[in-house]
Amino acid sequence: MPDEKDINSDEPMHNTDVRQNDITELHFGERDVQRIGSFGKFKNLQRLWLNGNKLRRINCLHENFRLTELYLQHNLLVDITGSLRHLTELQVLMLQGNQLKHLTDVIHELGRMQRLQVLNLFGNPLAQDYDYRNYVIHNIKSLQRLDRREILKKERVIAQKRYGDECYERLKETLAFGSRVPTTESKVSDSEVVSHRGVTAEKSAQCIQQDLCFDAAHTVISAEVDSMIQRSTLNLKKEKSKSFSERRETQTGRRSLMEYTAFDWSAMPLSEERRLAEDSDQPMKVVTMYLR
16 A cells, blocks of 8 residues: 555556456555546446545546446545546446535536436435435436435335426416417416426425416316317318308418519510511510419
């Protein structure tokens, strides 16, 4: 173990004939180190143990895109911003027993890891945040186990109700083809469209209180839609009762007026006529037609 409390990532290559590209697993755990060199030369590295050290930041993994398991537990990490977000192949991430304080920053860093299934964050100050478990479950939907506990279906339902876009989804049901159905009786205002990303417990309570308002608005607009359908059906029957000539005349009247301009080639003299004619510089005639 080096006296300066750091490690050169070339260490596992000493006195071996193993090629760097063949290494898929490295162990640097329980070495009480404070700094560690880049692992960029190990392009196919998939599993890495750095647990049980004194690392405060992770700046050695910027080129290890194939990592699937990363063990960083029991270090002194205070921030991981910009250190892990590129590791989109990660399936197992151990971060327990560190000094991570800001839950939203950590979730933002892990947000692109769509294959992450196992995550440990307990033993960090952020684990004391209000409703911490539900917040993590909602924002990292691929997780199967969090803090050594399997994520149950009922936990996902609770997390969705508290932090999902339930109110927004219910409001979308009152929309038709991307725009609000016109009605003077609608009680749903634009101010009721609430974005619930990163919603707090107070906003969650407000969302529940608005349920009755959404139900009433949905009923009013549904009635208006039924009325519009009835009017459309009546108009269709009236159209069918008209004679063919009347319908044709109506359709013609709805068309836009088109203007066509062309030369009157029938009035143009032949080459021999132009040669014998005294006035051979007659202007060409232009014909304009209007069609509907």
